[in-house]
Amino acid sequence: MKIAVYAVRYKGKWNLRLSVDIRVDMTWWLRQGKDQGNAVERWVLLGDELPLSWGVSLCGRFRGLAEMERWGDRQWWAYILSQLKNELVLESSNGERILSGGVENICIWDRQQGWISRTKHGNEGRETIGTVRSIQNRKLATGVDGLDMEGLTGQANELTHLLAGRQLLVPEAEALLAEAAPDLEHTWRSAAQLAYLQGRLSFAAGLAPAPRARWSAARRHELRCNRCGSGKVHRTSCASCGRKACAYCETCLTLGRSRECSLLLRGTAKPAMPRTAEAALAENLDRWGLSPAQRAAAEVALSFLAAPPRRVRKCSRPEGQWQRARELFRRSMRVRQELGAAAAHGSTLAGYKQSSPRSGECAWGVAGRQLPDSAFERFLLWAVTGAGKTEMMFPLLQHVLERGGTALVATPRRDVVLELAPRLAVAFPQVSMVTLYGGSAERWQRGQLTLATTHQLLRYRQAFDLVVIDEIDAFPYHNDPMLAFATQAVCKQEGKFIFLSATPPRPLQKEAARGQLPHAKVPVRFHRHPLPVPIRLGTASVHHWLQKDQLPASFIQHLYISIQRGAQVFLFVTRISHIQGLVKLLIRQLPDIPIAGTSSQDEERTAKVRLFRATEIRVLVTTTILERGVTVPRSDVYILDADSSLFDEASLVQMAGRAGRSKDDPCGNVIFISPQWTSGQKRAIKQIKRMNALARKKGYLKLTKH
Numbered sequence: 292m293k294i295a296v297y298a299v300r301y302k303g304k305w306n307l308r309l310s311v312d313i314r315v316d317m318t319w320w321l322r323q324g325k326d327q328g329n330a331v332e333r334w335v336l337l338g339d340e341l342p343l344s345w346g347v348s349l350c351g352r353f354r355g356l357a358e359m360e361r362w363g364d365r366q367w368w369a370y371i372l373s374q375l376k377n378e379l380v381l382e383s384s385n386g387e388r389i390l391s392g393g394v395e396n397i398c399i400w401d402r403q404q405g406w407i408s409r410t411k412h413g414n415e416g417r418e419t420i421g422t423v424r425s426i427q428n429r430k431l432a433t434g435v436d437g438l439d440m441e442g443l444t445g446q447a448n449e450l451t452h453l454l455a456g457r458q459l460l461v462p463e464a465e466a467l468l469a470e471a472a473p474d475l476e477h478t479w480r481s482a483a484q485l486a487y488l489q490g491r492l493s494f495a496a497g498l499a500p501a502p503r504a505r506w507s508a509a510r511r512h513e514l515r516c517n518r519c520g521s522g523k524v525h526r527t528s529c530a531s532c533g534r535k536a537c538a539y540c541e542t543c544l545t546l547g548r549s550r551e552c553s554l555l556l557r558g559t560a561k562p563a564m565p566r567t568a569e570a571a572l573a574e575n576l577d578r579w580g581l582s583p584a585q586r587a588a589a590e591v592a593l594s595f596l597a598a599p600p601r602r603v604r605k606c607s608r609p610e611g612q613w614q615r616a617r618e619l620f621r622r623s624m625r626v627r628q629e630l631g632a633a634a635a636h637g638s639t640l641a642g643y644k645q646s647s648p649r650s651g652e653c654a655w656g657v658a659g660r661q662l663p664d665s666a667f668e669r670f671l672l673w674a675v676t677g678a679g680k681t682e683m684m685f686p687l688l689q690h691v692l693e694r695g696g697t698a699l700v701a702t703p704r705r706d707v708v709l710e711l712a713p714r715l716a717v718a719f720p721q722v723s724m725v726t727l728y729g730g731s732a733e734r735w736q737r738g739q740l741t742l743a744t745t746h747q748l749l750r751y752r753q754a755f756d757l758v759v760i761d762e763i764d765a766f767p768y769h770n771d772p773m774l775a776f777a778t779q780a781v782c783k784q785e786g787k788f789i790f791l792s793a794t795p796p797r798p799l800q801k802e803a804a805r806g807q808l809p810h811a812k813v814p815v816r817f818h819r820h821p822l823p824v825p826i827r828l829g830t831a832s833v834h835h836w837l838q839k840d841q842l843p844a845s846f847i848q849h850l851y852i853s854i855q856r857g858a859q860v861f862l863f864v865t866r867i868s869h870i871q872g873l874v875k876l877l878i879r880q881l882p883d884i885p886i887a888g889t890s891s892q893d894e895e896r897t898a899k900v901r902l903f904r905a906t907e908i909r910v911l912v913t914t915t916i917l918e919r920g921v922t923v924p925r926s927d928v929y930i931l932d933a934d935s936s937l938f939d940e941a942s943l944v945q946m947a948g949r950a951g952r953s954k955d956d957p958c959g960n961v962i963f964i965s966p967q968w969t970s971g972q973k974r975a976i977k978q979i980k981r982m983n984a985l986a987r988k989k990g991y992l993k994l995t996k997h
């Protein structure tokens with residue numbers, strides 16, 4: 292879109308301002324009470340219809356100079372041309388067309404002289420033409436004098452309230468208003484402009500040049516998305532701002548196009564939840580019926596929540612950290628390219644295909660660790676698979692909600708949102724709750740408790756006192772620092788993060804081990820039996836089996852045992868292309884047993900998982916798509932090619948975690964089948980054994996023999 296830009300000298304200081312309704316600014320600066328009017332010394336309209344990105348650039352570069360007080364329209368015009376030099380080069384001859392009207396657009400008002408005559412024309416009336424035209428162009432019925440400032444103040448209050456804790460592009464804001472305040476839907480510009488002047492709303496461009504640190508070799512015109520943080524942009528000619536090369540973000544396209552010239556409205560942060568010193572936290576826990584291990588961990592997490600914020604962060608604006616985040620982003624992209632395509636359980640964000648949680652860099656850990664000045668306070672709840680982490684979340688949410696705070700539970704998967712929503716509604720019947728996922732009808736509602744999938748978070752900004760990130764290692768953002776970073780923006784300055792995971796990314800594990808990350812471990816499942824420890828079976832690779840058209844005898848023997856004991860068999864493979872061949876070989880070997888294969892590309896996946904749960908399928912060959920979230924009683928788990936680089940420690944632990952989930956069959960079998968004995972397999976087994984040892988030491992295990 293296009294926007295008006297003006298400079299104002301107020302109480303001896305120059306400022307540059309943007310405007311979506313110049314009438315409001317003229318009333319604010321020039322026609323308000325005597326005191327205000329007297330304090331404004333000079334007011335200069337630089338352009339009434341500049342591409343928004345140029346207006347934002349002008350503001351970013353503006354430095355007031357003493358001689359500006361004496362500048363006439365020509366000096367201001369020359370100033371604009373010099374400041375927009377780089378932008379105009381990109382547009383070649385088109386730039387002049389965009390700045391049509393040129394020096395004529397500049398209107399100067401002075402406290403002593405009023406509208407300053409332009410010597411060339413010598414006609415006093417002429418100088419306001421630019422402004423008058425601007426008003427007419429926008430088809431606004433009333434002029435400067437017709438503004439009802441009292442009514443507008445009310446509307447600005449309403450808008451400020453609705454946009455608090457939000458960051459929205461104009462179409463999103465209009466959709467919100469259509470639902471929440473229909474009378475504002477078409478007149479929001481005036482209200483927004485007043486709120487902007489009052490400092491209760493800020494304007495940003497959808498995309499803006501990434502700030503360049505001294506040490507960075509970043510190119511000059513590198514852009515990043517102010518909403519999602521991605522640097523993946525595409526340029527097209529744009530009807531909205533008239534430029535030939537207006538860029539938009541490819542990453543968050545599913546939420547509507549974020550352009551260089553899109554106006555991003557950023558509301559104020561919501562006030563922080565009041566914190567009081569309190570001791571009696573333990574009784575809060577009673578109502579949730581937690582096991583001793585769950586309770587112990589929840590108590591540690593609660594004291595983390597109740598502690599006063601460590602200190603006020605120096606950097607209140609997360610933008611200050613983009614530089615570092617961008618560098619991490621590049622690095623992770625490189626790692627991803629090196630890894631190539633992997634088995635699919637991909638992100639739903641356009642432009643980001645499969646990002647499997649294995650390359651070394653973890654956005655959450657690094658962003659927090661290496662930016663101590665602005666790091667949010669984080670807590671890791673490390674609960675083994677089947678520990679019942681949802682139940683542990685309840686007392687933490689209760690703590691915040693009871694104190695009038697706002698809480699967000701973010702989860703990478705829509706099915707988890709749908710499954711969790713009714714449980715939360717039952718746990719907190721008095722609390723207003725909003726459930727957000729792609730296509731959710733509650734998109735513009737607000738509640739004290741918000742349950743959302745990942746990219747719904749991009750519409751919030753400094754909105755929550757508590758942000759719970761479920762399955763942090765499974766987030767599409769896992770290897771994407773920029774997006775992880777954008778997600779961090781949803782937390783209030785004094786808010787806190789809780790990460791839930793059965794398999795935290797290594798950087799977080801290391802931080803926890805070093806004592807840099809407060810954490811609690813839940814080393815035992817809710818049924819209080821130890822985790823099944825994988826055993827290893829050395830065979831050739833699956834590829835080799837398929838070539839030979841034969842399954843190894845040792846593998847078959849184990850399979851027979853599983854089938855005979857009545858277990859449901861998960862067979863995890865690395866490649867979708869292996870599934871069909873393997874199913875064929877298995878059917879030949881076990882002709883009486885119902886066997887099926889499924890993957891991310893299988894439309895009947897949900898149905899097959901249901902049949903598997905109902906024991907109508909006994910052996911299910913699958914990829915990591917089912918490594919988490921699927922709980923089937925009485926399961927045995929076989930991980931084929933367990934030495935593959937496509938299975939890292941976390942995936943191996945997650946897949947192993949499918950076994951022994953029910954209390955009727957708490958010790959299922961887990962078998963790693965591979966030609967090589969790799970460090971990934973060793974670490975996974977070590978992690979499982981360590982958790983069992985911890986559970987034993989703490990006395991959490993049931994005293995039965997396994």
Ligand SMILES: [Zn+2]
Pocket residue numbers: 516517518519520521540541542543544549
């Ligand atoms: Zn974006």
Ligand SMILES: [Zn+2]
Pocket residue numbers: 292529530531532533534537550551552553
């Ligand atoms: Zn544009």
